[in-house]
Amino acid sequence: MLFSTAQLALALSSLQYVYSMPTTPRAESSRLTPRTNDCGASDFVNASSTGSPLISDCLQIAANIVHGGAFFITAVNFEHTIASFGSCAFQVQTSDFGIVHVGNEDIIDLINESIARFAAPNPGQNFVGASGQMGCQTVGHTAPVAWAIIRT
Numbered sequence: 001m002l003f004s005t006a007q008l009a010l011a012l013s014s015l016q017y018v019y020s021m022p023t024t025p026r027a028e029s030s031r032l033t034p035r036t037n038d039c040g041a042s043d044f045v046n047a048s049s050t051g052s053p054l055i056s057d058c059l060q061i062a063a064n065i066v067h068g069g070a071f072f073i074t075a076v077n078f079e080h081t082i083a084s085f086g087s088c089a090f091q092v093q094t095s096d097f098g099i100v101h102v103g104n105e106d107i108i109d110l111i112n113e114s115i116a117r118f119a120a121p122n123p124g125q126n127f128v129g130a131s132g133q134m135g136c137q138t139v140g141h142t143a144p145v146a147w148a149i150i151r152t
Helices: 005-018 055-064 104-118
Strands: 023-025 033-034 040-041 069-072 080-085 086-093 100-103 129-137 141-152
Touching: 040 100, 040 141, 055 080, 055 086, 055 104, 069 080, 069 086, 069 104, 086 104, 100 104, 100 141, 104 129, 104 141
Parallel strands: none
Antiparallel strands: 023 033, 040 129, 069 100, 080 086, 086 141, 100 129, 129 141
16 A cells, blocks of 8 residues: 555654643753643532541642643543542542543642632641532543542
C-alpha cells in the first residue's frame, strides 16, 4: 500500500497529538512538568467538619500526583477512590457508560480550590471536606462526574 506525502504527514501529526502531553514550567523547578486537564468547571459544596480529612493529607495527594497522569473511570454509578493519603481521599463517580478521563491537574485544582474556599477563611481550621459536579472528557462527549474530598 502506498501513501502520499500528505497522507503520511497527516498520520504522523495525529500520532504526535495522541502521545503529547501539555507541559507547564513550575516555579519550584526549571524542568517542565506534565499535566493533564480533562474536566471543565466545577461547582463546590462545603462539607467541612471536624470529621473531615486533614488539609495536610489532602495537600499531600496533590504533591503525589503533580508529576502527571490521568485517571480513567469505567464503572457506572460506583464511587471510585482514585487518590488517597492519610485521612484524605479523592473520590469520583459517573453515570456515563464509557471511559471517563479525570486528569491529575483537575484533582490538584479541586483540592486547592476547596481549601481556599472552605478552610482558608477560617484561621486555625486544619480540615477540609468538599464535593461537586463537573464535566469530564470521554469518547465523543462530556460526561457528568461527581467528586468528593472525604475522610478515609
